[in-house]
Amino acid sequence: MDTETTTSSRYQIYPLVPLRGISVFPGMRLIFDVERPEALAAVDAAMEADQTVYLVAQRDASAETVTAADGLYKIGTVCRIHQVLRVPDEEGAKVMVEGVKRGYLAKLLAAKPYLTARVETIQDEPNLRTAVKAEALIRQCYGLLEKYAENSGLDLADILRDIIHSSDAGYVADLVTQNIYMRHEQKQLVLEELRPMRRLALVNRLIRWELDILDMEQSIHEEAAKRMKQVQREMFLREQLRTIQAELGEDDGYGDDTDEYRTAVANAHLPKEVEAKLYKEIGRLAKQPFGSAESAVLRSYLDICLEIPWQTETEDNLDPAAVRKALDEDHFGLEKIKDRVVEYVSVRKLAPDQKGSILCLLGPPGTGKTSIALSVARAMGRKLCRISLGGIHDEAEIRGHRKTYVGAMPGRIMAGIQQAGSRNPVMVLDEIDKLGSDYRGDPSAALLEALDPEQNSQFRDHFLELPFDLSDVFFITTANSADTIPPALLDRMEVVEFPSYTDEEKLAIARDHLLPKQRKKHGLNGNQLRINDGAMREIIARYTRESGVRRLEQQLATVCRKTAAGIVAGQFKCRYLRAGGLEEILGPAKYRDTRSEGTAAVGLVRGLAWTSVGGEILDAEVGVMAGSGKLELTGNLGDVMKESARAALTYIRAHAGELGVEPEFYKNRDIHIHFPEGAVPKDGPSAGVTICTGLVSALSGVPVRQDVAMTGEITLLGRVLPIGGLREKTMAALRAGVHTVIIPAENEPDLADIDPAVRSALNFITASRVETVLDAALCREGSTDAI
Ligand code: ADP
Numbered sequence: 078m079d080t081e082t083t084t085s086s087r088y089q090i091y092p093l094v095p096l097r098g099i100s101v102f103p104g105m106r107l108i109f110d111v112e113r114p115e116a117l118a119a120v121d122a123a124m125e126a127d128q129t130v131y132l133v134a135q136r137d138a139s140a141e142t143v144t145a146a147d148g149l150y151k152i153g154t155v156c157r158i159h160q161v162l163r164v165p166d167e168e169g170a171k172v173m174v175e176g177v178k179r180g181y182l183a184k185l186l187a188a189k190p191y192l193t194a195r196v197e198t199i200q201d202e203p204n205l206r207t208a209v210k211a212e213a214l215i216r217q218c219y220g221l222l223e224k225y226a227e228n229s230g231l232d233l234a235d236i237l238r239d240i241i242h243s244s245d246a247g248y249v250a251d252l253v254t255q256n257i258y259m260r261h262e263q264k265q266l267v268l269e270e271l272r273p274m275r276r277l278a279l280v281n282r283l284i285r286w287e288l289d290i291l292d293m294e295q296s297i298h299e300e301a302a303k304r305m306k307q308v309q310r311e312m313f314l315r316e317q318l319r320t321i322q323a324e325l326g327e328d329d330g331y332g333d334d335t336d337e338y339r340t341a342v343a344n345a346h347l348p349k350e351v352e353a354k355l356y357k358e359i360g361r362l363a364k365q366p367f368g369s370a371e372s373a374v375l376r377s378y379l380d381i382c383l384e385i386p387w388q389t390e391t392e393d394n395l396d397p398a399a400v401r402k403a404l405d406e407d408h409f410g411l412e413k414i415k416d417r418v419v420e421y422v423s424v425r426k427l428a429p430d431q432k433g434s435i436l437c438l439l440g441p442p443g444t445g446k447t448s449i450a451l452s453v454a455r456a457m458g459r460k461l462c463r464i465s466l467g468g469i470h471d472e473a474e475i476r477g478h479r480k481t482y483v484g485a486m487p488g489r490i491m492a493g494i495q496q497a498g499s500r501n502p503v504m505v506l507d508e509i510d511k512l513g514s515d516y517r518g519d520p521s522a523a524l525l526e527a528l529d530p531e532q533n534s535q536f537r538d539h540f541l542e543l544p545f546d547l548s549d550v551f552f553i554t555t556a557n558s559a560d561t562i563p564p565a566l567l568d569r570m571e572v573v574e575f576p577s578y579t580d581e582e583k584l585a586i587a588r589d590h591l592l593p594k595q596r597k598k599h600g601l602n603g604n605q606l607r608i609n610d611g612a613m614r615e616i617i618a619r620y621t622r623e624s625g626v627r628r629l630e631q632q633l634a635t636v637c638r639k640t641a642a643g644i645v646a647g648q649f650k651c652r653y654l655r656a657g658g659l660e661e662i663l664g665p666a667k668y669r670d671t672r673s674e675g676t677a678a679v680g681l682v683r684g685l686a687w688t689s690v691g692g693e694i695l696d697a698e699v700g701v702m703a704g705s706g707k708l709e710l711t712g713n714l715g716d717v718m719k720e721s722a723r724a725a726l727t728y729i730r731a732h733a734g735e736l737g738v739e740p741e742f743y744k745n746r747d748i749h750i751h752f753p754e755g756a757v758p759k760d761g762p763s764a765g766v767t768i769c770t771g772l773v774s775a776l777s778g779v780p781v782r783q784d785v786a787m788t789g790e791i792t793l794l795g796r797v798l799p800i801g802g803l804r805e806k807t808m809a810a811l812r813a814g815v816h817t818v819i820i821p822a823e824n825e826p827d828l829a830d831i832d833p834a835v836r837s838a839l840n841f842i843t844a845s846r847v848e849t850v851l852d853a854a855l856c857r858e859g860s861t862d863a864i
Contacts, residue, residue: 088183091131091155092119093192097138100264101154102251103176112169115142119191120161120172128158131180131196134265143192146185152269155180155198176251179268199271207274211246214277218249221284225257228291233257247273250280259283315369335363338379347387351543355382378480381487382541385494390501390549394458395426403456408449409586414438414573418453421551432530435552437509437567439559440575443625446555447507453553454503462493466520467508475523477540490527491538491545501549509566510556521563528552528569577624577692577805579832580812583617584610591630599637604651606640608633611656618812619666620659622693624805636662676783677856680775683786684767685810685818687802692809694786695764697752699771704747712752715760721791722750725769728795728847729776736851737777748772763800765791766819766850779855786810787819787850795847799823807835816840819850 094116101107111117123130133153135143143149156174163170180196187193219240226233236256240249254267263283270276342355358375365372394400397419404415417436424431438446447463454461469475469489477488486492493504512521526532533547554570556562578586588610596606608616621628639662640652660666686695708726710719726743733740750768766789774781788806790798799821800806810818820828822845828836844850 087198088195089155089198090186090193090195091129091180092122092126093131093133093153093182093185093194094119095143095149095192096132096134096153098134098261100134100254100261100268101132101156101174101176102255102268103154103178104248104251105255106159106173106175107255108171108173110169111172113142115189115191117168117170119193120158120170122191123158124161129177130156130158130174131182131194132156132174132176133180133182133194134261138261144188146182149182149185150265150269151182152199152265152271153180153182153196154178154268155196179271208244210274211244211277214246214274214281215240215243215249218253218277218281218284221281221288222253222257225284225288225291228288228295229258231257245273246277250276253280253284257284258287334376335359338362338383341383345383345387351382351387354543355379374480374485378540381495382543385491385541385545386498386500387545389499391459391499393422393425393501394456395422397423397426400456404449404452407452407455407590408445409590410578410582411445411449411575414449414575417571417573418456422457432548435528435554435570437554437556437559437562437570437572438575439556439572441577441624442557443623443627443630444575444578445625446575447505450503450505450553450555453551454505457503457551459551460497460499460502461505462497462502463505463507464489464493465507466524467511468513469520470513472520472523473539475520475527477538479539480542485540487538487540488523490536490547491541494545494547494550500546501551503551503553506552506554508556509554510558510561512563521566525563525565525569528566577808578626579808579834580614580617581834582832583626583629584613586626587613587617587629587633591626591633595630595633595637598634599641601637601641601644605644606637606652606654608636608654609656612654612659615656615659615666616663619668620663622668632663677780678783679778679780680771681783682767682771682774682781682854683783683810683813683815684764685786685788685806686761686764687800687805692802692805692807694809694813694815695752695767697750697764697767697771699768699775700749700751701742701746701775702749703745706743706745707747709747709749710751711749712754714752717762718760718764721762721765722768724793725765725772725791727793728769728791729772731793732795736773737779738773739776742776746776748775762790762798763788765789766797766844766847769847770850770854773851774855779857781854782817782856784815785817785819785854786813786815787854789819789821789824789844789850791847797821797844797846797850803827804831804835807831807839811835811838817842817853819844819853821845 094111096109099107099109111120119130131153132155134150136148136150140148154176155178156176158172158174160173161170162172177198179199181199182194183197184195185192186195219237222233222237222240225231226237233256236252239252243249243252250267250270250273254264259267267276267280267283270279338359339356342352342359345352347355358379362372362375362379365375400422401415401419404418408415414436421434438450440446451461451463453459473488475488475490477491478485487495490504494500494502497504506524509524512524527536527547530548533550535544536547537544559567559572588608592606592608593603596602616632617629620632623629636654643649643652654662680699680701682697682699684695684697686693708722710722726748729736729738730740730743733742739746750771752764766787769791770781770787773779788800788803790800792798803820803824804827807818817840819842822843825843828841842849842853844853
């Protein structure tokens with residue numbers, strides 16, 4: 078049994094008044110309106126008897142009548158009526174009551190003419206044993222109520238005083254509940270709690286909840302007030318600024334520049350959709366407050382849109398002969414691409430609406446890809462825009478940011494069009510193979526949309542939010558390697574390969590194009606600086622090592638710069654450079670002469686390699702010493718190359734006798750194979766024959782001819798398999814002063830692709846087996862080439 082309370086009960090019959098949304102607590106006074114006839118009748122009946130009435134809340138506060146007990150709460154209050162005030166000519170009355178005791182609705186007796194009920198009165202009885210706890214709860218309540226009074230602004234001084242003088246927890250709970258704001262369901266809960274301690278604890282919890290709500294209301298209110306203040310302040314400042322500008326005569330008319338925009342749009346002859354969109358944006362601008370951030374965004378949007386060449390285009394020069402002539406003026410060789418452009422021009426002449434293909438110029442750096450693309454624009458009389466795609470990771474860079482983004486701009490494609498100022502420029506997309514992609518999106522997807530003739534007539538930039546027709550743009554992309562171009566993009570392009578230049582080609586380019594260009598750039602004329610072919614060859618061979626001519630051009634620029642400086646300083650009037658005279662200007666040669674140092678050497682073989690920057694001579698050195706059969710491979714080699722070495726070794730073991738190698742070498746010899754220039758990573762199977770020849774030479778003591786270079790993969794059984802990059806490799810061989818090149822027999826058809834100058838200068842031996850390679854490369858006794 079609950080020890081906090083005991084109840085004594087007594088049944089009594091009272092008139093009943095149902096309450097809507099209010100509660101009365103024992104010991105409290107309350108004035109309320111009574112309007113319903115049955116309620117008035119109940120009040121009258123009570124007044125005629127002992128002025129006692131039973132007040133209990135309706136469960137549904139909106140219900141007009143209550144006829145059954147289940148429409149009422151079970152606990153109400155037996156009250157004494159102090160006063161009934163009737164207003165003349167009005168139906169209702171004001172009733173002042175004072176709660177006496179809680180009462181339990183035992184039974185509803187009659188409904189007409191007013192409700193009567195049998196009520197069991199319930200009394201709280203303070204329990205002295207818990208006086209300490211009661212005191213604690215009362216003090217807590219006092220503290221909370223004080224805070225509540227402070228936050229709500231209510232005057233609760235009388236109540237607080239009452240609380241501090243009371244030791245009755247139940248009474249304090251009732252007092253507080255009657256006097257502060259609380260939902261009536263919560264008040265009913267308090268009324269129904271018959272145990273005084275629990276009742277006060279509940280009330281304390283409810284006050285705390287109310288305090289939280291007050292806090293929240295307060296902060297919402299403060300935030301709103303702050304914002305209002307800020308807005309008012311901004312408006313005030315803007316108005317002031319405007320007035321000051323008007324006073325100074327500096328009013329830039331921003332307030333009503335919308336008319337100017339309207340005129341500009343009307344005069345720009347824009348496509349319908351663009352025009353409608355711009356008018357809409359101008360309408361939005363007109364509604365913006367002066368100087369707001371939004372209006373700045375709209376202005377920059379309108380300015381950019383008005384600068385886009387929606388309809389402006391240039392007329393193409395479609396005379397194939399004139400185009401060819403212009404291309405020839407700028408570049409030596411490059412026949413494939415020149416032919417392709419002339420074809421393009423011719424097709425356009427016959428079928429003007431034919432959508433052009435997209436060219437991808439593929440080749441090593443410095444082979445003139447970008448510069449020929451630029452000449453194409455000049456030759457066709459088109460505007461030019463050049464976009465470097467290297468390292469772009471973000472789709473938005475291609476397609477733009479939405480204009481709501483801070484600092485948003487159109488993407489590179491539309492910015493390029495804007496710069497070019499015509500809707501049909503030549504657009505050079507450089508380094509398409511260096512395009513990145515990560516979490517910020519895939520730029521190649523956006524690029525695909527721009528390049529695809531099926532969709533690019535409706536290219537949408539996020540910033541512009543308008544479609545732009547890119548189908549008349551002549552796209553030319555450049556790349557060093559096709560491997561890293563996204564396949565979907567590669568599919569849509571027509572690849573034109575740019576091979577490496579031979580030394581002879583480089584010489585012609587340097588003499589006819591690069592030197593005149595650099596001379597002009599440095600303000601020199603043909604008499605002030607002359608370079609003879611010998612000197613030019615020396616620059617090519619000893620100061621550069623590249624597939625293209627970029628470094629060569631830089632070296633020539635250095636020569637021009639130093640010459641200009643000498644002439645200005647009065648040291649000389651002109652300069653004539655001959656072979657051997659370069660060190661003074663360009664410093665010591667950067668590349669050692671890879672020409673053969675002797676005619677034959679044991680364990681030293683000249684191989685040929687192919688890297689992204691062109692062909693290279695790749696020397697292999699093999700050392701053999703007494704040991705226990707260990708094999709060491711050094712020189713930054715990849716796994717494939719190491720495997721080639723093992724295959725070669727196995728072949729030699731199997732054929733030791735015929736090769737003149739001691740059969741037990743794999744037990745009592747240590748072998749070390751080294752490729753100098755260790756900083757350069759080397760891999761691939763094409764050094765197989767080189768390693769094999771080096772091994773046989775070192776193990777048998779037979780020297781290798783140094784005017785022979787070789788390339789080819791080998792198998793365990795001594796077959797020689799084909800390789801790639803023959804054109805580049807043979808160029809490197811010629812550069813290195815080699816006379817004979819051994820190539821796999823299966824590569825023989827590729828000889829047709831080799832530069833004619835190289836082909837005629839070299840002697841080719843084709844080999845399908847290692848024995849052929851060895852016969853050609855080794856100076857065996859009795860052979861005619863023996864030294
Ligand atoms: P890429 O784009 O292939 O890396 P560039 O177009 O930048 O190379 O070329 C580098 C320089 O070499 C440019 O100044 C270019 O004019 C010049 N060049 C390259 N090839 C030729 C050529 N065949 N004729 C004339 N100049 C050339």
